[in-house]
Amino acid sequence: MGLMGNLLQSEFRKTITTGLWWGLMIPTVLLAFGWGLGTGFLGKGFVDLASQSDVEQLSDIFGITPDQWRVSLFGIARSINVATIFPMIFGGLAIANEINRRTITTTFLTSSSRGAALSAKMLVYILWGAIFGLAIVLSVALGVILSSDSSQLPDASGWLALATAGLVASVLMTMFGVGVGALMTSVVGTTVVLLLYMLLVENGLSLVLSINGLEQVIGFLPNGSVNGITGSVAADLFMSSAGVVPDELQLALRYMAGAGGAFDWWLSGLIFLSWTAIAFVGGWAATARKDIT
Amino acid sequence: MHDGSGRIVVQNLTKQFGPVTAVQNLSFTVEPGSVTGFLGPNGAGKTTTLRMLLGLVSPTAGFATINGSPFGRLGQPGRVVGAVLEAQGFHPKRTARNHLKVYASAVGVPDQRADQVLQLVGLGSAGDRKVGGYSLGMKQRLALATALLGDPQVLVLDEPANGLDPEGIAWLRTFLQSYARSGRTVLISSHLLAEVEQTVDQVVIISRGQTMYYGPLDHLRQSQQSRVIVQPSDVGALVTALRAEGVQAIEQLPDGRLAVAGVTSKYIADAALKAGVSVYGMQEEQIDLERLFFQLTSGQYAAPGYPGTGYYVQQQPPQQGGWA
The missing domain is CATH 3.30.70.100 (Alpha-Beta Plaits)
Incomplete structure (x- = not known):
């Protein structure tokens, strides 16, 4: 093994020799499954309601009958978005924990350079982001499949698109966390800031922006853009199977998918990648130059 | 990379933390084959100097090399220098063996080495316990085990006696002396001369960030x-x-x-x-050695000019090895 291989193994061992990974994996899987299950039931209930004759005119809008609406798509996207909070926290603790526990000293003493140590850490957390992403997608899928009619589920290519979007979102959220953690250097601070921002601050901000007709700004924000990755994929998939959808309804559908104000999935991905890069490069610069006293 | 000489060179090293000058124009050389004591009162700049030597703190001016190379250019530093530092931590939920395995991979040595160093420092039976439950002395032993993973040529220890019981200190003394006798370099810091007097052959004494004396301890004794x-x-x-x-x-x-x-x-x-x-x-x-040490480090007797054997303050020519 080369020097980089050594450091990769070292960083990976760090992640599996404490209980943090499964301590976060358990709630991740439970939350993803629970949301999948819950949104599945919700979607099914909605379709049952819409299928009653008095709301049947809705079907004219989409050109297909409600029992063919792939309503589970929205739930899948929403569930993935919620569950990626955990890989983000996992990433947030990567460097913050090392600085807090002062193991960063030994880490730097045993690596050829700080850049090499941080690169190895980055690669290992990309892998973990993917592992969490896979667990999230599988758990959500299981929940949704159990609670939805098969006609409401995406087709094979839809599953693949959502799974890919989920994996990308999870990897990016993890990296975003790593960067914020490196910048904050505090375990509690990182966790609180990440959770407060992603769960409260930006949702409040989005509401204010929507009320004032500035929803296109939401797509540029961290949470808005990362939700846009899976949300846009879900909304696009729904619309592509629903025929002609009026513009006003498109907007409503995107909100339902958690992609209100968000751009296309790839543009959302690029925007969130930029946020990740800002946090990561900032955290990297701070850690690479820091005097370890 | 490095020249394998085992020599530590500190040359005109200066570090300023904002308005505070922690280390000022410090120079000394540590040769292999002996245990060198790095002495000075608390706050004299010992820890900062060692951290600059180990690439953890960047100097404001001057340089420090190990084997003729700055720490950042050693390539595989874990194979060249092992360090036991005060603020070195452990994850409390990780077992000692796993801690060592994590860094064994980073250093590039097989996992059996983790077991070897555990035995070496006397933690063989406690290896599967989580470090959170370790006593201060056990943590100190584990820190030494970590430093020894790469079988390094140079060993740097910052106040290693802290937390060790008298038995542990006696063990460490013997260990360090035999380590040096095998031709390796040992640099050990302390704020108490008495603590290391029986361990060290050479001393570097600093006060207020400046070198007060460096040379053989025997010369210092004779100059009493x-x-x-x-x-x-x-x-x-x-x-x-x-x-x-x-x-x-x-x-x-x-x-x-x-x-x-x-x-x-x-x-x-x-x-x-x-x-x-x-x-x-x-x-x-x-005038006993401790009082001489006190005089050297109290600031009032700031050499040069202190009567002695000619080893006071930077009178040796700077060692310029093959650092590049």
Whole structure:
């Protein structure tokens, strides 16, 4: 093994020799499954309601009958978005924990350079982001499949698109966390800031922006853009199977998918990648130059 | 990369933290084959110096090299230098064996090495316990085990006796001496000379970020001055007589007695007899090493100019190895 291989193994061992990974994996899987299950039931209930004759005119809008609406798509996207909070926290603790526990000293003493140590850490957390992403997608899928009619589920290519979007979102959220953690250097601070921002601050901000007709700004924000990755994929998939959808309804559908104000999935991905890069490069610069006293 | 010499060179090293100058123009060399004590009171800049040597803190000016190379260019630093630092931490939920395996991979040694160093430091039976439950002394042993993973040529220890019981200190002493005797370099810091006096061969003494002395401990011992306290019948007459013989280091103590340095008590007795002065009492007094250390580091005796053997303050030419 080369020097980089050594450091990769070292960083990976760090992640599996404490209980943090499964301590976060358990709630991740439970939350993803629970949301999948819950949104599945919700979607099914909605379709049952819409299928009653008095709301049947809705079907004219989409050109297909409600029992063919792939309503589970929205739930899948929403569930993935919620569950990626955990890989983000996992990433947030990567460097913050090392600085807090002062193991960063030994880490730097045993690596050829700080850049090499941080690169190895980055690669290992990309892998973990993917592992969490896979667990999230599988758990959500299981929940949704159990609670939805098969006609409401995406087709094979839809599953693949959502799974890919989920994996990308999870990897990016993890990296975003790593960067914020490196910048904050505090375990509690990182966790609180990440959770407060992603769960409260930006949702409040989005509401204010929507009320004032500035929803296109939401797509540029961290949470808005990362939700846009899976949300846009879900909304696009729904619309592509629903025929002609009026513009006003498109907007409503995107909100339902958690992609209100968000751009296309790839543009959302690029925007969130930029946020990740800002946090990561900032955290990297701070850690690479820091005097370890 | 590095030249494998095992030499540590600190040259004109300076570190400023904002307005505070922690280390000021520090220079010394540590040669392989001996244990060198790095001494100074708390706050003298020892830890900062060691951290600059290990690439953890970037110097404001000057440089420090190990094996002729700055830490960042050693390539595989874990194979060249092992360090036990005060603020080095462990994850409390990780077992000692897993901690060592994490860094065994980073250093690039097989996992069996983790077990070897655990045995070596006497933690063989506690290897599967989580470090959170370790005592301070056990953590110190684990830190040493971590430093030894790469079988390094150079060992740097910052106040390693902290937290060790007397048995542990005795063990560490023997260990470090045999480590140095195998041709390797050991640099060990302490704020107490007495703590390392029996361990070290060489000393570097710093105070307020500056080098006060470096060289063999034996030279420092030899430079310990003894003085003779004498109570004569006629102080003035004895002083005149001694001055006539060329003795200059005479001091009158507050109680009226004389303290004479540089001559034996027999010499003074003879001089007093010749001058017709009665001697009522006489005793020889040694300035012990600890007091010399205190004088060197209290700031008032800031060398140069302290009488000694010529080893005080940067009188050795700077060692320029093959660093590049």
